[in-house]
Amino acid sequence: MNSNSAIPALTSRKVAVGRRQIFLSEIGQGYPLLMLHGGGAGASGLSNYSRNIAALSQQFRVLVVDMPGYGQSTKGVDRNDPFGDLAKTMLGLFDALQIESAHVVGNSLGGACALRMALDAPARVSALVLMGPGGINTTRSLPTPGLNLLLDYYNGEGPTLEKITRFIRDYLVYDGSQVSDAMIEERYRASIDPEVVAAPPLRRPPGLKAALRMDFTRDARLAQCRVPTLVLWGADDKVNRPSGGPALCKRMPHCDLYLFSKTGHWVQWERAEEFNAVTAAFLACRTPV
Secondary structure (H helix, E strand, O other), X not given: OEEOOOOOOOEEEEEEEOOEEEEEEEEOOOOEEEEEOOOOOOOOHHHHOOOOHHHHOOOOEEEEEOOOOOOOOOOOOOOOOHHHHHHHHHHHHHXXXXXXXXXXXXXXXXXXXXXXXHHHOHHHEEEEEEEOOOOOOOOOOOOOHHHHHHHOOOOOOOOOHHHHHHHHHHHHOOOHHXXXXXXXXXXXXXXXXXXXXXXXXXXXXXXXXHHHHOOHHHXXXXXXXXXXXXXXXXXXXXXXXXXXXXXXXXXXXXXXEEEEOOOXXXXXXXXXXXXXXXXXXXXXXXXXX
């Protein structure tokens, strides 16, 4: 195993899940907590949760992955059912690690994956924390300008530093001045990996059937999902509309909602201390004895 220099106790390795290799970083003891990153260009698990891993590892066995299509994991995602493909792979990771159940935290695309895991295998997800999750009301309204930028990143002239800078500074966070040039450069370099360019992991659904499958508000199982769920949403999210929070609360029987003022799509980074505190408290109360 290789240690991550930013968090000395963190170890990383690749785990075989079917025909895929999933890059996994791990730290901490106790009940397992899987953390799933967002789907923006150049995203990865460690960069997405750089301000959260150490804090949450004080209470949990934190598992941070690069989802299929991203970072150091195998590229390629099923366009006809991306959320289902990602969820199946993460449940397969549980099998590979001999984990019966775990808490799951998901941001954006990772939130969609986490929610699909809870719908497909509710006994294996003990609690959910979703930050601005994808797949909420996506067929009931037009995409936001931020989501359009994300989905079109690989179109036209292809990926550019200007494109990713605009997305991150103007749409991902509330205050773009807080994002360093180095962070943007790192994301850009990851986004132009030839394997990613050849098969971008997040694209527009190829047809109506796929689009409907990606809208959780059209999935009848949502109303039957009894997994305790905490939804965290930035009130100024320009990627996924904050109205998705009340929509989930209306449909899910055990769903709490926390809106963060003057916060964009990246709650766990923009409001890290509060995110860490509320997430740890919510999950601690729902950890099996």
